[in-house]
Amino acid sequence: MTKAKNTGLFILLIIQAALIVYLYRPGQGAPPPATLLFSGLRPETVTSFTITDNTGKTISLAKIKQAWIVGPDGYPGDNDKINNLVRRIAGLKSSRLVSRTRGSHSRLKVGDELFNRKIVLSGPDRKKVVTFFLGTAPSARTIYLRRAGEDDVYEVGGLSIWKLQTDKESWWQRKYVAVKNADLQSLTLTNHGKIISLQRDAKENWQLAGTPADRKLDRNRVTKLLNSVCRISISGYEGKNFAPQDKAIATITYKTRDKTFKLRIWPKNNKANEQVIKNSQSRFYARLEPYILQDTLELKKSDLLLKLKQPSTQPPAAAKKKGGPAPAQ
Structure with missing residues (x-):
C-alpha cells in the first residue's frame, strides 16, 4: 500500500515538474510584438x-x-x-x-x-x-x-x-534669413549712405567694388561677413499690423542665382534691447538681439581688405668693409 502511494506521489511530482517547464519555457513571458x-x-x-x-x-x-x-x-x-x-x-x-x-x-x-x-x-x-x-x-x-x-x-x-x-x-520658424554662401552671387550693404558691394567674378571669386589697385581682399574677413548675414535667426515676430515708427538705417541686398531680396534694418531699441528687421520675402517684421548684426553695421570697406605692409623703420645693416676686418696687432 505504501509502495503504491509513493509511486503515485512520484508520478504527481513528475507531472508538476513537466507543467512548470511548459509554463515557463523560453519566450513564454515575452510581451506581444509592438x-x-x-x-x-x-x-x-x-x-x-x-x-x-x-x-x-x-x-x-x-x-x-x-x-x-x-x-x-x-x-x-x-x-x-x-x-x-x-x-x-x-x-x-x-x-x-x-x-x-x-x-x-x-x-x-x-x-x-x-x-x-x-x-x-x-x-x-x-x-x-x-x-x-x-x-x-x-x-x-x-x-x-x-x-x-x-x-x-x-x-x-x-x-x-x-x-x-x-x-x-x-x-515659429526662427530662421529668418537662410542663404547658402555658394548660391550667393552678390551682396550689397547700404549703411547711412555708404555702400559696400561684393560681386563674384567669372571664376566665382569675390571682388569688392572700388578696391584700389594696390589692395587685396581679405578672404577670411569676407567669409566671416557672409556667415553672419546669410544665416540670421530671430527672437520673434511682430504682429501682422506692425509698422515701425523710425526709418531703416541699413539695407542688405542679396542676389542669388534665382532671386533677389532685401533685408532692412532699423535702429536698436535700447529699452527692449532688440532690433527690428524686415525680409522682403516675408509678410512679417521680426525682432533679433542687436549683437547679431552689430559687426555688420559697424563694418567699413577697408575692413574687408588686407592690411598694407608697413615699411621697415629699422636702419639697414652696416655694410661689411671690403677685405674683412683688419688683423689684430
Whole structure:
C-alpha cells in the first residue's frame, strides 16, 4: 500500500515538474510584438494640426503648399520640427496596454474632457484623420495615450506634453534669413549712405567694388561677413499690423542665382534691447538681439581688405668693409 502511494506521489511530482517547464519555457513571458497605433496615418496627407492643453487653450497649424503656418495670423512655422512630429506620431508603437476600462480615463488624464493634451490631425478639406489624447507620464520617457472613440489606454514613448505646447512661439520658424554662401552671387550693404558691394567674378571669386589697385581682399574677413548675414535667426515676430515708427538705417541686398531680396534694418531699441528687421520675402517684421548684426553695421570697406605692409623703420645693416676686418696687432 505504501509502495503504491509513493509511486503515485512520484508520478504527481513528475507531472508538476513537466507543467512548470511548459509554463515557463523560453519566450513564454515575452510581451506581444509592438504594433502601430495609427497604421492608416500617412504623414504626407496631413494638412492641419491642432493641439489643445488642459486649460482649453488651442494652437492650430496648417500646411499650405508644403509650408506650415502658425495660428490665424499665418506666422511662418518650423517645417522641420512640425514634419518630424507628424512622422513620429505616424510611427508610434506600443506593446503595453495599460487599461481597457472607461473608468480609468479620468485618473490617467486621457478622458474626452479631462486630458493633458488633445491632438487632432486632419487631411484635405479639414477631414479628421487622427484624434488622440495624452495624459500623465508614468516615467520620464513614456506617456499614456488613448485614441478617440476607444477605451484602451496605452503607454508609449517618443512623445512629451512639454514638446506639444499651445503658444505660437513654440512653433515659429526662427530662421529668418537662410542663404547658402555658394548660391550667393552678390551682396550689397547700404549703411547711412555708404555702400559696400561684393560681386563674384567669372571664376566665382569675390571682388569688392572700388578696391584700389594696390589692395587685396581679405578672404577670411569676407567669409566671416557672409556667415553672419546669410544665416540670421530671430527672437520673434511682430504682429501682422506692425509698422515701425523710425526709418531703416541699413539695407542688405542679396542676389542669388534665382532671386533677389532685401533685408532692412532699423535702429536698436535700447529699452527692449532688440532690433527690428524686415525680409522682403516675408509678410512679417521680426525682432533679433542687436549683437547679431552689430559687426555688420559697424563694418567699413577697408575692413574687408588686407592690411598694407608697413615699411621697415629699422636702419639697414652696416655694410661689411671690403677685405674683412683688419688683423689684430
